[in-house]
Amino acid sequence: MDVGFIGLGQMGKAIAANLVRAGHRLIVWNRSAGPAEELARLGAEAAAHPRDTARAEVLMTMLADDEAARSVLLEQGVLDGARRGLVHVNLATVSVRFAQDLARVHRERGIAYVAAPVFGRPEVAREAKLNVLVAGESSAVSRVEPLLEAFAQRIWPLGSEPERANVVKLAGNFMIASALETMGEAVALARAYGIEGARLLEILTSTLFASPVYQGYGRLIAEQRFEPAAFPVRLGLKDVRLALQAGEAAHVPMPFGSVVRDSLLEAIAAGEADLDWAAVARVALRHAGLR
Numbered sequence: 042m043d044v045g046f047i048g049l050g051q052m053g054k055a056i057a058a059n060l061v062r063a064g065h066r067l068i069v070w071n072r073s074a075g076p077a078e079e080l081a082r083l084g085a086e087a088a089a090h091p092r093d094t095a096r097a098e099v100l101m102t103m104l105a106d107d108e109a110a111r112s113v114l115l116e117q118g119v120l121d122g123a124r125r126g127l128v129h130v131n132l133a134t135v136s137v138r139f140a141q142d143l144a145r146v147h148r149e150r151g152i153a154y155v156a157a158p159v160f161g162r163p164e165v166a167r168e169a170k171l172n173v174l175v176a177g178e179s180s181a182v183s184r185v186e187p188l189l190e191a192f193a194q195r196i197w198p199l200g201s202e203p204e205r206a207n208v209v210k211l212a213g214n215f216m217i218a219s220a221l222e223t224m225g226e227a228v229a230l231a232r233a234y235g236i237e238g239a240r241l242l243e244i245l246t247s248t249l250f251a252s253p254v255y256q257g258y259g260r261l262i263a264e265q266r267f268e269p270a271a272f273p274v275r276l277g278l279k280d281v282r283l284a285l286q287a288g289e290a291a292h293v294p295m296p297f298g299s300v301v302r303d304s305l306l307e308a309i310a311a312g313e314a315d316l317d318w319a320a321v322a323r324v325a326l327r328h329a330g331l332r
């Protein structure tokens with residue numbers, strides 16, 4: 042299939058490379074030139090302007106946040122220059138409100154809009170094992186499924202309103218952030234009584250909490266290994282803030298979300314914005330006078 046792809050950050054680069062490997066013809070654009078040149082070496086075409094990508098049959102975007110997507114899709118005219126019948130698949134974690142706005146803007150232009158945010162970090166994307174949450178008009182979803190299969194372990198359909206996929210994605214990241222917060226507090230408690238954090242996490246993640254989130258992030262916390270950041274604190278704060286906003290819009294209190302938001306803010310104030318968001322566990326240690 043002819044696919045336009047915008048946004049070749051850690052996630053986008055891995056996904057686009059898998060699409061090329063699966064035999065699709067990609068035309069790619071990224072704000073900074075380096076990643077597009079890397080993809081060109083794999084066989085993709087590098088576009089001179091983001092608008093050029095919207096002449097394909099399907100456009101995929103994996104931009105950092107609402108602001109980046111607004112800037113590229115709307116202000117730089119990508120949607121205005123889109124070919125008739127285009128399906129746009131937005132893989133990024135954006136706000137529920139923006140997902141609703143995007144659905145409307147696409148409808149007005151006769152472009153199909155599919156939200157397909159993903160669970161899985163960059164290494165999971167490289168292995169083509171992402172869990173893809175997908176929502177949008179069913180005919181558009183069916184058309185893009187063969188593309189999603191090129192990088193998905195499993196595709197989870199969530200109905201025809203795109204924002205539903207974003208709600209599930211934000212709920213998931215809120216739960217990961219909460220797990221990071223509780224692991225940080227539990228490690229601080231153990232350390233205050235002379236028990237190594239690594240030992241506590243080894244016991245808990247082998248027994249009561251033997252699941253991917255606790256085991257994967259527990260290892261990072263036990264080893265205090267927060268660089269290189271697969272998902273930085275600044276993006277984690279974005280997602281918890283988006284979950285709180287979505288809750289507020291629907292009158293859903295999320296008191297624990299507010300606690301976690303403040304811990305992420307505190308990590309940023311301590312100069313840790315670009316560390317992996319598992320570093321938020323250190324906030325609880327500092328509160329307890331520990332390092």
Ligand code: NAP
Nearest residue numbers: 048049050051052072073104105109133134161162271272
């Ligand atoms: P990233 O490595 O920081 O990449 C961000 C991408 O957005 C880059 O291509 C960047 O371009 C582009 N960008 C940022 N601001 C822009 C602007 N104003 N105009 C144009 N382009 C702009 O982030 P990532 O980890 O790939 O994450 C991308 C999305 O996936 C986010 O929504 C994130 O929440 C979500 N996600 C991430 C993970 C993860 O573990 N990392 C997992 C699941 C979902 P430049 O290269 O020029 O900076």
